[in-house]
Amino acid sequence: MRSATLMTMLAATLLLAACDASEETGTMPMASEDMPMEDTMSMDAEDMPMTQSGEAGRTASAEGTITAIDADAGTITIDHGAVPAVDWPAMTMAFEAGEALRSEVAVGDAVTFEFRTSDGGNEITAISER
């Protein structure tokens, strides 16, 4: 099953602003020590229109460290910090990323990246070492 499908299921089930769909789901820090859920998730998730902007989704930037690059799946897995713009806590998750983007970075790189998140998944649109 593709991670995007899993993510949609998770999002629908948990009504979270939805992040991790990858195999690391079990390690997703629901209560991050430096960013309590009470603060990061203060917005009522059930009232949050996750499909507000349709296929375009929402875009945001974040910083993190690359933990894996999967050419077959077309993903870059990043241990990223909290992303207040989309109400995400810090976590490790896989993002879709094209070949050009994947070729610009390596596992272990500390990066700044931009991504788009929508019902269809989470896709990196720009990435660079920092």
Ligand SMILES: [Cu+2]
């Ligand atoms: Cu995430």
